[in-house]
Amino acid sequence: MNKTEEKSLKEQIIDAARKVLLAKGYRNFSLRKIAGEIDVSATSIYLHFENKDDLVHTLMEEAIARLNKQLEQKVAEVDDPISKLEALAREYVSFALKHPREYQVIYLISSDEMTRYPKEKFRKARKGYEIVTDVLKEGVESGLIAESRPRLAAYTFWAQLHGVMSVVLSKRLDNRIEQEEFIEEAIDHIIKGYQLRTSL
Amino acid sequence: MNKTEEKSLKEQIIDAARKVLLAKGYRNFSLRKIAGEIDVSATSIYLHFENKDDLVHTLMEEAIARLNKQLEQKVAEVDDPISKLEALAREYVSFALKHPREYQVIYLISSDEMTRYPKEKFRKARKGYEIVTDVLKEGVESGLIAESRPRLAAYTFWAQLHGVMSVVLSKRLDNRIEQEEFIEEAIDHIIKGYQLRTSL
DNA sequence: TCTTTTAGTTAACGGTGTTAACCTCTGTTA
DNA sequence: TAACAGAGGTTAACACCGTTAACTAAAAGA
Numbered sequence: 489m490n491k492t493e494e495k496s497l498k499e500q501i502i503d504a505a506r507k508v509l510l511a512k513g514y515r516n517f518s519l520r521k522i523a524g525e526i527d528v529s530a531t532s533i534y535l536h537f538e539n540k541d542d543l544v545h546t547l548m549e550e551a552i553a554r555l556n557k558q559l560e561q562k563v564a565e566v567d568d569p570i571s572k573l574e575a576l577a578r579e580y581v582s583f584a585l586k587h588p589r590e591y592q593v594i595y596l597i598s599s600d601e602m603t604r605y606p607k608e609k610f611r612k613a614r615k616g617y618e619i620v621t622d623v624l625k626e627g628v629e630s631g632l633i634a635e636s637r638p639r640l641a642a643y644t645f646w647a648q649l650h651g652v653m654s655v656v657l658s659k660r661l662d663n664r665i666e667q668e669e670f671i672e673e674a675i676d677h678i679i680k681g682y683q684l685r686t687s688l
Numbered sequence: 689m690n691k692t693e694e695k696s697l698k699e700q701i702i703d704a705a706r707k708v709l710l711a712k713g714y715r716n717f718s719l720r721k722i723a724g725e726i727d728v729s730a731t732s733i734y735l736h737f738e739n740k741d742d743l744v745h746t747l748m749e750e751a752i753a754r755l756n757k758q759l760e761q762k763v764a765e766v767d768d769p770i771s772k773l774e775a776l777a778r779e780y781v782s783f784a785l786k787h788p789r790e791y792q793v794i795y796l797i798s799s800d801e802m803t804r805y806p807k808e809k810f811r812k813a814r815k816g817y818e819i820v821t822d823v824l825k826e827g828v829e830s831g832l833i834a835e836s837r838p839r840l841a842a843y844t845f846w847a848q849l850h851g852v853m854s855v856v857l858s859k860r861l862d863n864r865i866e867q868e869e870f871i872e873e874a875i876d877h878i879i880k881g882y883q884l885r886t887s888l
Numbered sequence: 889t890c891t892t893t894t895a896g897t898t899a900a901c902g903g904t905g906t907t908a909a910c911c912t913c914t915g916t917t918a
Numbered sequence: 919t920a921a922c923a924g925a926g927g928t929t930a931a932c933a934c935c936g937t938t939a940a941c942t943a944a945a946a947g948a
Contacts, residue, residue: 651851
């Protein structure tokens with residue numbers, strides 16, 4: 489690895505931070521541990537990030553980008569809008585199950601628990617909503633979905649999915665309920681909420 | 689206030705803890721602050737609680753009980769199952785908006801961020817699901833709701849609502865979307881997901 | 889060559905959860 | 919009545935935390 493290929497300290501910090509987060513969870517995610525991971529002093533993190541929240545925001549941004557990328561791929565594989573909606577939901581779920589800690593970084597942090605997620609980054613995060621919005625619009629055009637405000641609906645769709653995965657990941661499901669069944673049922677209900685109601 | 693009316697230290701700690709949590713948020717919720725509030729040493733908290741998580745769990749239990757009580761009241765005020773479902777959703781939303789910090793205590797804490805919420809307490813917490821389950825069963829009997837597994841459906845209903853309020857409270861809504869409108873739309877979609885589909 | 893800038897360091901501050909050792913009452917028992 | 923035991927607190931300390939200030943060494947520019 490020659491000089492130009494070497495990762496900048498900023499990149500190294502991000503890598504180390506991701507590693508610590510995935511390995512130990514947010515609760516044990518500390519600047520000193522991150523710094524120790526790359527044999528550097530904890531204070532040097534401040535040369536590249538405003539503070540701890542700023543670093544976390546960077547990880548959030550990354551995780552969101554990854555999720556969005558996967559959603560984009562999946563949605564391109566199907567044709568009709570209802571199937572697309574289902575594909576989106578399933579990919580969303582699958583991401584949360586495969587990368588629970590990363591998923592939780594995206595969401596766990598709420599209003600007063602952390603500095604507001606900065607506006608510039610938030611814009612990128614909206615990509616996911618755009619994908620859903622487009623699918624909903626498509627569905628309206630082809631007469632399968634009744635929805636006068638697709639962007640608004642995209643947010644409700646997303647929120648519902650998040651709620652479902654949040655319950656699963658925080659392990660709040662009743663023992664008597666099987667996780668997979670729960671997810672299936674939820675996806676089914678969520679999609680039904682957007683389908684046009686006609687006689688069967 | 690005579691001796692027998694005096695609150696036990698345990699109760700005083702819980703009161704102080706609730707006060708600190710509501711005033712400063714979970715991030716600034718520390719044992720030393722709680723102790724300072726009632727002029728007692730921080731370590732004496734350990735005489736009444738196993739650790740910080742245990743104390744938080746107690747606050748969670750309390751908040752859940754309050755929410756459940758309000759839901760029970762509201763659901764008794766309406767008659768038909770669909771209206772009951774709507775009343776439940778609205779009361780849930782209203783609680784989250786009125787007591788955001790308490791609401792967040794109920795949910796914010798996820799699997800690896802905190803010791804698992806203990807089983808005995810979890811049982812009490814299920815009351816809310818029972819209420820929803822009963823309403824759904826009622827709806828099935830009167831032919832308004834198509835649902836073969838009401839308990840499972842109660843969990844999906846709850847999860848979706850949580851997702852919606854989680855997005856609202858973490859202030860992740862697009863500027864262009866009005867909060868109230870978002871909530872209305874979401875409740876509408878969620879309930880539609882449980883209604884029997886017949887020709888209009 | 890002198891000077892400024894950059895990129896890092898160490899030391900320290902005030903805070904955290906938690907544990908160990910101690911103290912001081914109160915009630916019981918010999 | 920004296921000795922004891924336990925309950926219910928205390929103080930001191932440990933190991934960690936995010937963050938700031940002051941310093942240093944090397945590189946870059948003049």
